[in-house]
Amino acid sequence: MMIRENVQKILSELPQGVELVAAAKARLPEEVLEAVKAGVKIVGENYIQEAERAYALVGNRAKWHFIGHLQKNKVKKAAALFDMIETVDSIELAKEIDKRCSQIGKVMPVLIEVNSGREEQKAGVVPEKVESLIREISGLQHIKVMGLMTMGPYSPDPEDSRPYFVETSQVFEKIKKLNLPNTEMKYLSMGMTSSYQIAIAEGANMVRIGTKIFGERS
Ligand SMILES: *Cc1c(COP(=O)(O)O)cnc(C)c1O
Secondary structure, three states: OOHHHHHHHHHHHOOOOOEEEEEOOOOOHHHHHHHHHOOOOEEEEOOHHHHHHHHHHHHHHOEEEEOOOOOHHHHHHHHHHOOEEEEEOOHHHHHHHHHHHHHOOOOEEEEEEEOOOOOOOOOOEOHHHHHHHHHHHOOOOOEEEEEEEEOOOOOOOHHHHHHHHHHHHHHHHHHHHHOOOOEEEEEEEEOOOOOHHHHHHOOOOEEEEOHHHHOOOO
């Protein structure tokens, strides 16, 4: 397996202060464990069921980030399992997370997912609505906003992602300066296998990498 070599190469090349999230969708629990043994500290999961299977093998050897689209009826499980939810994009979802976390005595760190491409069908809040959503969430006791996440529109040329990363980064810096209560703008999660170097150049300090660790998804 190349997973070990891939992880070690990526980790050795990432600038100091940039966190690697291994995007594990469609991978076997054994592959996720291999990545963790090679030095991955955070696993990103898109689906609750896959996360449960991987967690059963890997457990607390890694932190677990939810990076998929979270349905309301899955929040209870997500609240128990994850260390961070990177994809909060509505006050309704935030309130549900807050409610479930209050029941288990937990404060959930979350990122706000930004729909930086302003794409109709895509998850996330458009850049100009991020601040008002964070202000609403800051009143909740069991959820804490810790930054922003974005995907950007898909393009075969990663350079096309740059303007979306730039805009998300600007929103991040602006909100950081506001020092909102119960909010700590610490993480900017942007960039995937093809685009993470560009994302880092534009301010990302968390990158979500799947293919470059595990190989092409079948
Ligand atoms: C799959 C996925 C990634 C990683 O994509 P790769 O191109 O395989 O690196 C990153 N973020 C999210 C939200 C994903 O679903």
